Amino acid sequence: MVLKRYVGVLLAIVLGFGVAPALAQETIKIGDLGSKVGVFEGYGRWQTYGVVMAVEEINAKGGLLGKKLEVISEDDDTKPGPAVRKAEKLILQDGVKLLVGAISSGSTMAVMDVTKKHKTLHWNAVSCAEFMRTTKFHPYYFANQPDSRMQANGMAKYILDKMGKKVYLFYTDYAMGQSDGRQFKTAIERLGGEVVGVAGAPLDTKDFTPWFGAIKASNPEVLFLAFAGTDSLRLMTQLHSFGMTKQYKLAGIDCFLLQQDLPAIAEPMEGFVQLNHFSPYNPDKDMQAFVTRFKKRWGVDPNIAAGAYDGVIFWAEAVKKAGSFDADKVSKALEGMCMDNTHIGRQCIRAEDHQMVMDMHLYRVEKGKNVPIARIAGKDSIGEPMVGKDPVAGFTWEIKKK
Numbered sequence: 001m002v003l004k005r006y007v008g009v010l011l012a013i014v015l016g017f018g019v020a021p022a023l024a025q026e027t028i029k030i031g032d033l034g035s036k037v038g039v040f041e042g043y044g045r046w047q048t049y050g051v052v053m054a055v056e057e058i059n060a061k062g063g064l065l066g067k068k069l070e071v072i073s074e075d076d077d078t079k080p081g082p083a084v085r086k087a088e089k090l091i092l093q094d095g096v097k098l099l100v101g102a103i104s105s106g107s108t109m110a111v112m113d114v115t116k117k118h119k120t121l122h123w124n125a126v127s128c129a130e131f132m133r134t135t136k137f138h139p140y141y142f143a144n145q146p147d148s149r150m151q152a153n154g155m156a157k158y159i160l161d162k163m164g165k166k167v168y169l170f171y172t173d174y175a176m177g178q179s180d181g182r183q184f185k186t187a188i189e190r191l192g193g194e195v196v197g198v199a200g201a202p203l204d205t206k207d208f209t210p211w212f213g214a215i216k217a218s219n220p221e222v223l224f225l226a227f228a229g230t231d232s233l234r235l236m237t238q239l240h241s242f243g244m245t246k247q248y249k250l251a252g253i254d255c256f257l258l259q260q261d262l263p264a265i266a267e268p269m270e271g272f273v274q275l276n277h278f279s280p281y282n283p284d285k286d287m288q289a290f291v292t293r294f295k296k297r298w299g300v301d302p303n304i305a306a307g308a309y310d311g312v313i314f315w316a317e318a319v320k321k322a323g324s325f326d327a328d329k330v331s332k333a334l335e336g337m338c339m340d341n342t343h344i345g346r347q348c349i350r351a352e353d354h355q356m357v358m359d360m361h362l363y364r365v366e367k368g369k370n371v372p373i374a375r376i377a378g379k380d381s382i383g384e385p386m387v388g389k390d391p392v393a394g395f396t397w398e399i400k401k402k
Helices: 002-015 020-024 041-060 080-093 105-117 148-163 175-190 209-218 229-241 259-269 285-298 306-322 327-334
Strands: 027-034 068-075 098-100 121-124 141-143 166-172 194-201 222-226 249-252 273-276 338-342 345-349 360-366 369-376
Touching (some): 027 041, 027 080, 041 068, 041 285, 068 080, 105 121, 105 141, 105 175, 121 306, 121 327, 148 175, 148 222, 148 249, 148 273, 166 209, 175 194, 194 209, 209 229, 229 259, 259 369, 273 369, 285 306, 285 338, 306 327, 306 338
Parallel strands (some): 027 098, 098 121, 166 194, 166 222, 222 249
Antiparallel strands (some): 273 360, 338 345, 360 369
16 A cells, blocks of 8 residues: 555656645755856855855745745856856756856856846846946846946045055956956046056966066056956966066955965965955954854855855845745845845845945955955945946046046
8 A cells, every 4th residue: 555655656746747746846946056167166166155054044944935945056167158058957947036146247147138038036146247237237136246336436546545546457358357447447537546557368367477568667556456266366476476566556356366365375465455345354243243154154264255145145035025936026025125234234235226235345465364444335336326328338448648
């Protein structure tokens, strides 16, 4: 009798009848899409840590609307093509209700077309190109990664006031670096600074020395760098070997290097200033509370990908508010939502462009540690909504002669 019942259940599952639909509804799936190897591997790995930790905490409290959550992770190879294919797989085959990712801006923008088409909630916690909340924006997309405009608004004044007026911009020549270069050039010139030179190097460049001559010839006071991951490690090592880390004051974007990378490159990075919304060496009570929980779970400090954790928590709160996993209802519930005591304190989602209004910190690297030197209020850096407007309109790389 027991054997017959067991066989009956198996047949029902295979044929798609009886208990199969009920079993299929037991878990709600979340997609974690990002770079698991290569240039941005560290960002992708920590994004996964954040997503998994949030899901574990939610499940430990009984799940969400009576359902357990499950994470499905995919590697996008840091390329738009694979990112699109993996996003389609996560949505159509796995049936994810939330997709977190990708890591690179180019991949994230490509994935936005997929999430828009299939009306899937999409959370960006790392990519920073400005197009994602302007020309590429759609109602299912949300972000708590400060984009290029926010970073430039938050950092340009400090550079000109504290570091120097003559700035050379060196960026990685793809979506993220181009976006950062444009926004920082615009902000620096608007505030009365002088951009004495700009240059872009391809993603995954092995030898940066061909660009060093032009940098030296422009005689900057500040060398601003918009790179990330292993590109940043190679660049800083080569700049240091040519004495350029001592010759200029250096600053960079918030994802330039993860805290985990700094001890190994402490000497070249000494004095480097970067904007960031996270550091385990920030004494802020909210940040330290998150560090303690994260380190207890993973045995390592968190980094900027802590935003992935927040993304899942925000989505879960919106699901509860909406009483549904329906993307349209959850999207509406997220608009204007605020949460206190996150890793960066209070965060609020602006309804117009779904960008998180959040405070950021400026850090200076001291002996391999990101040490906070200033706090930037989110309201002072986010700028006005520009949904549907071209953020590049009227921009030129031309260097203004003084």
